[in-house]
Amino acid sequence: MNYTKQTQFIPTLNASDYSDPERFNLEIDKIFHQEWIYALHESQLPERGSYVTFEIGDKPLLFVRGTDNVIRGFYNVCVHRGHLIVEGCGQSTHFTCPYHAWTYNCDGFLRHAPGVNDLEALPKSNRSFVPIEIESMHGFVFVRLRPGGLSVKDLFADAFQDLRSRLPALDRLRFAKRFVAKVDGNWKIMIENYLECYHCTPTHPALVDLIRIKEFKIELFPFHLATRAPAGRTNNTAYNFTLKENSQVEFFGWWLWPNLTFNIFPGQQNLLAFHMLPVSAEKSIGICDYFFIDGKVDEEAQALMDWEGNVLEKEDNDLIISAHKGMKSKALSNGIFVINPDRHDITEEPLAHFNNLVSRAIKGRDSGLSRPESFVK
Template identity: 35%
Template sequence: MTLPILNLMPGDAPFRADPSDSYTLPARFYHDAEIWEHEKAAIFAQSWYYAGHVSQVAQSGEFLTVKIHEQNIFVARTRQGDLKAFYNVCPHRGHELVSGTGRKNVITCPYHAWAFDFDGTLKSARNTETVKGFDRSQFSLKEVRVEVFCGLVLVNLDPNATPFAEQMGDLEKEIRAYVPSVDDLQFAQRDTYEVEANWKVLIDNFLECYHCAPAHKDFVDLVDMNSYRTITCGLYSSQCAGKPRTTNARAYKFEAGDVDFGYAGWFVWPNFTIWAYPGEANLSVLQMNPTAPEKCVEFQDWFVKDGKVTDQLRDAINYQIEVLQPEDIGLCESVQKGLKSSGYNQGRFVVDAGKTELSEHAVHHFQHLVAQALGAKLDPEEV
């Protein structure tokens, strides 16, 4: 059922399907607790969620964990070589089974030592031999959908979800065009950032480079902005620059790699982004994980050849950690404060027909996906 707060309210300007004729989502969508709760079921419980990299679960018994709001999930490699995902909870009394990443011979609950194989079956349960009618088959772990896409491990709480690759159209083709050796990449490191902003503020910020010239001096020194274009495609969008402006940029210095390009980035619904920087083969995922209506934890996972970070890639990673992320986090935290101001409710999208770096049509694309998922009616013609 649609919450009244999701619909057009007094003082709201229309949010329309045409970005050139639309105002932005009203500010309440970025801080209201009711909307935050509605997002959990309407968006995150029905979407593919980035969990990690296949290189982290390459061997039998290796596992990784991921949290989707209150739902804890773990992904593990079975003895037969399959990849499985389960709710990370013991069916005996509800204790969490594993944490972080690692490798085990068997999954043993720390509470009462019930033990499970990596296919989810209960292998042993102490002192249940005399329990009347006890049937081990009734206490297998509950499975979750899992898929691998260009090395990325994705899970979905919806058992009837359309396969990820099918949802994403040409995304794999685009990634492989920029990073042909994507299958040779392995997990290298995770960087974590705590941000005082709604997760959608962070996505909005990623989706436009209108702010790049005033806010990211080193980035525009690295990338040829004249070739920077943003294209929206169903449940994802791309931002790519055809060439670097220089290989001797203030951001970092590099030698041209297998494919000579300036920058490639993709937004993937609902909350993660994929990056490829020029130079040696690399890929990274920056995921915006909401923890409260106005708080978010960002994970950036880096994937490089053989999992070994070279000096050149270290320079690129350090630029991200020390310069670009602090710049973006500062912008987003300031926006979050402004969204609570009595002097603001909505803005307008700045768009152009050329889909240049100055156009915000991809921000509208994302906000439209949010409105659709929540069942929001913000256009007077829909109310």
């Protein structure tokens, strides 16, 4: 094929950056403790007293819909002696620490402590859960462990506006199911794997049958990425879908810095929120939340989830594990990104952009969030 522009090459981060524990600790501190991290959708807290637990690195968190219908975020930690309060998700009128039975209201305030006659006599910091900063946009709840800097709206308003324009039923979508995968690989390799479709043709045969891969398009922005491709056959090898009024006739995807992706697949109105969370330098968790209109799962929706969760994600996870082993092998000082300006389906330009944001975050320049310098389309 004749290209109108010359292919370029950009080195990846150092290979050791994908497995070094000290580097990992820096990334947790400079990125995951400092940036907005997606946690859940408001529909996962449907009623007063609903709660969901979540972890960012070694930080255990708790999200609760209070009796006043307000969603709040806290550290999932008893302020008596640090025991974790609750696990998983559910609904309750209060929270009792299993260690010494200190009991808290859904708004986080301590309401009973055995042996303490006057709660007001306790230091103020020991009278309620420790709150965390949260911000919700179109029902999606983000958390920032260190307040300060730009808001979710400042960073991602354009991405959400694009999402809404592609998904007319966005406000009717409700949480349906969560798929969790533990992966023996670094979180950055997970992100990099999402940010390119160079690997799609050789490794995702059903995906290539579902969408017209050669028409795959990418748009880069300072702190998010948007992708799209027309749908292929309705009776493809991924899952069968029907075309009705308001059906999705294209694939759309977004990545939001640092670790969240949204995907709309062909067929009925749907949204998949996939967030990749670091556990250690060499282990990660991929969480995929599925959303459908009113949270209803019909045969087509189930087929989409079965393929995406059991086939597509397994294919990707196997690639991530293998790439992680290779980067750890010390065979390479670094890898190389192929920048093809004419074929979006085989370019790795977004990965270089992501690596740039990671490097700037580690250097402590406000993650570059106020003055982006990287290439933008």
